[in-house]
Amino acid sequence: MMIACPCCLSGATRRVVLTPSMPVNPCILVRSAKASCDTVRRPIDLHGCADCGFLWNAAFDETVVTYDQTYEGTQSHSAYFQRYLQQTAAAWSAELGPDVDAILEVGCGQGEFLDVLADKTKARLVGYDPAYRQGGLRRAAINPERLPASPKERFPALVNRMTLEHIADPFTFVSHMAEWLTDDGCLVTQVPNAERMVTNMLYCDLIYEHVNYFNAFALVRLFERAGFENNTCHLSYDNQHLTVFSRRSPKNFGSDKVIASQAFDAFSAAISTFRDDWSDRLARIHDTGSDVFIWGAGSRATTFINALRNPEMIAGAIDINPNRTGTFVQGTACETHLPEILRNRANVKVIAMNPIYATEISCKLREISSCAELIS
Numbered sequence: 331m332m333i334a335c336p337c338c339l340s341g342a343t344r345r346v347v348l349t350p351s352m353p354v355n356p357c358i359l360v361r362s363a364k365a366s367c368d369t370v371r372r373p374i375d376l377h378g379c380a381d382c383g384f385l386w387n388a389a390f391d392e393t394v395v396t397y398d399q400t401y402e403g404t405q406s407h408s409a410y411f412q413r414y415l416q417q418t419a420a421a422w423s424a425e426l427g428p429d430v431d432a433i434l435e436v437g438c439g440q441g442e443f444l445d446v447l448a449d450k451t452k453a454r455l456v457g458y459d460p461a462y463r464q465g466g467l468r469r470a471a472i473n474p475e476r477l478p479a480s481p482k483e484r485f486p487a488l489v490n491r492m493t494l495e496h497i498a499d500p501f502t503f504v505s506h507m508a509e510w511l512t513d514d515g516c517l518v519t520q521v522p523n524a525e526r527m528v529t530n531m532l533y534c535d536l537i538y539e540h541v542n543y544f545n546a547f548a549l550v551r552l553f554e555r556a557g558f559e560n561n562t563c564h565l566s567y568d569n570q571h572l573t574v575f576s577r578r579s580p581k582n583f584g585s586d587k588v589i590a591s592q593a594f595d596a597f598s599a600a601i602s603t604f605r606d607d608w609s610d611r612l613a614r615i616h617d618t619g620s621d622v623f624i625w626g627a628g629s630r631a632t633t634f635i636n637a638l639r640n641p642e643m644i645a646g647a648i649d650i651n652p653n654r655t656g657t658f659v660q661g662t663a664c665e666t667h668l669p670e671i672l673r674n675r676a677n678v679k680v681i682a683m684n685p686i687y688a689t690e691i692s693c694k695l696r697e698i699s700s701c702a703e704l705i706s
């Protein structure tokens with residue numbers, strides 16, 4: 331059966347990877363090993379489009395994915411990430427201009443970006459997110475719900491960060507967000523850059539709650555279908571994040587670079603050997619008598635440990651977010667600790683789940699007099 335590409339509608343699509351079952355809610359906090367091991371699992375049936383390079387889980391089941399107040403998506407406990415949020419807010423408010431008087435963020439999480447944006451713009455700030463639970467924001471007004479079906483008002487700027495990759499029907503969602511925009515308004519969309527995942531063969535970037543894996547070319551095709559003719563793409567966060575500023579005015583600076591279909595084959599081959607490669611590597615480290623911890627207990631950690639034959643060889647997960655302490659990496663009995671557990675411990679190796687934090691992790695290890703060795 332031919333499945334049309336959800337981005338560009340091409341029929342030139344095919345299966346690229348079918349993963350083993352993996353936990354569907356890697357960001358939901360679980361506080362017992364049993365609940366963690368009993369978690370709901372599904373495979374990812376990753377399809378790809380030869381015409382635009384888009385990848386998506388053709389078997390995605392949104393009924394098993396939970397976004398409520400037990401969802402822990404923040405990375406804001408990292409100083410590195412805080413600086414990145416500051417830079418992003420400054421760049422986006424400069425791009426939107428000083429005259430923008432209201433900004434709507436869809437999928438705003440706990441409002442950390444709106445709170446940073448409050449220092450960079452005079453605009454009124456509004457957010458929507460069903461996982462929102464806290465107060466304590468300076469002036470953003472956040473609604474703890476999904477974006478309502480019919481617009482309550484129109485905004486000159488609408489931003490969505492790390493949201494569109496979670497949506498089963500991205501075209502309908504983009505069209506829906508467009509209804510909340512004024513005619514000359516700007517839609518700012520930030521998603522993980524899947525071109526990096528494919529070219530660097532990053533198995534741990536496959537996460538069940540991500541239905542969609544966009545590259546710049548595919549994302550611009552999607553926005554063009556939704557009536558945005560002027561799309562400007564930027565990469566940031568060590569090329570991990572892809573941002574597009576979309577307007578309806580006809581002037582296109584969009585990407586003309588597409589992921590070659592052959593890259594899908596290399597990606598698929600790398601993923602098929604990931605389980606054996608890492609299980610063998612872990613066993614060799616374990617044989618030397620070292621304890622192995624992973625640094626980061628979120629989505630990538632969930633994909634990583636659940637892919638292993640020998641997950642019991644991971645001694646624990648480290649996460650600087652205190653909300654995660656005492657929780658378990660979904661699908662496993664691997665408990666999460668603060669870095670202090672490594673204080674003065676010898677013979678420890680640490681695997682960073684995201685290399686962008688390598689410097690920050692090394693600093694933290696020195697700070698607590700840990701001799702742990704960081705491996706990639």
Ligand SMILES: [Zn+2]
Binds near residue numbers: 382
């Ligand atoms: Zn396509």
